[in-house]
Amino acid sequence: MPAPVADPATFAPMVRRHTRLVHAAAMSILHSPADADDVVQETFLAAWTHLDTIDDPTAICGWLVTTARRRAYDRVRRAARRPLDELDESVPAPDDTTPTHVCERSSLVHAVRAVLASMPALQRRCWELRHLDGLAYGEVAAVLGRPVSTVRGMLARARRTLEQELAGWR
Numbered sequence: 001m002p003a004p005v006a007d008p009a010t011f012a013p014m015v016r017r018h019t020r021l022v023h024a025a026a027m028s029i030l031h032s033p034a035d036a037d038d039v040v041q042e043t044f045l046a047a048w049t050h051l052d053t054i055d056d057p058t059a060i061c062g063w064l065v066t067t068a069r070r071r072a073y074d075r076v077r078r079a080a081r082r083p084l085d086e087l088d089e090s091v092p093a094p095d096d097t098t099p100t101h102v103c104e105r106s107s108l109v110h111a112v113r114a115v116l117a118s119m120p121a122l123q124r125r126c127w128e129l130r131h132l133d134g135l136a137y138g139e140v141a142a143v144l145g146r147p148v149s150t151v152r153g154m155l156a157r158a159r160r161t162l163e164q165e166l167a168g169w170r
Helices: 008-030 033-053 057-080 084-090 099-118 121-132 137-144 148-165
Strands: none
Touching (some): 008 033, 057 137, 099 121, 121 148
8 A cells, every 4th residue: 555645733623624525426426425435535545545637736626526536436336236136135124034924035035136137237227236335326327437317217117027927925
């Protein structure tokens, strides 16, 4: 790890002055306070080690926001590559732990996985980003590099497919 190059006497006031803005930039992309906090910390750590590379000290605010946004989008991209096997971890544990209920829940998770696996890959990723990761339509479009209208159409088809295929589970 490179040695810190920032001066602590000037760095602390900069952190206090820009933390809210950097956090807001991260939250606008991640919608998760914990993830946004991590991005803020990563951003200021990068600032601490790379502050000497900034030619114009008055541009620090823009540099911090840009760095935070890039790190937030990196987190979104990493989440987008999450394997489908993690789906069962996002399902809350049932209150009823009887063998019958556990078996039904397991069967439902298996059925949902099968339906998602049968979808075209891009349509499935749209659904996962929107419903498992909680991203907004615009964010899903940005991650996938598609227009928002395409994302809306894919999500509508994915929901219709899930509704039709899982109708027996109602």
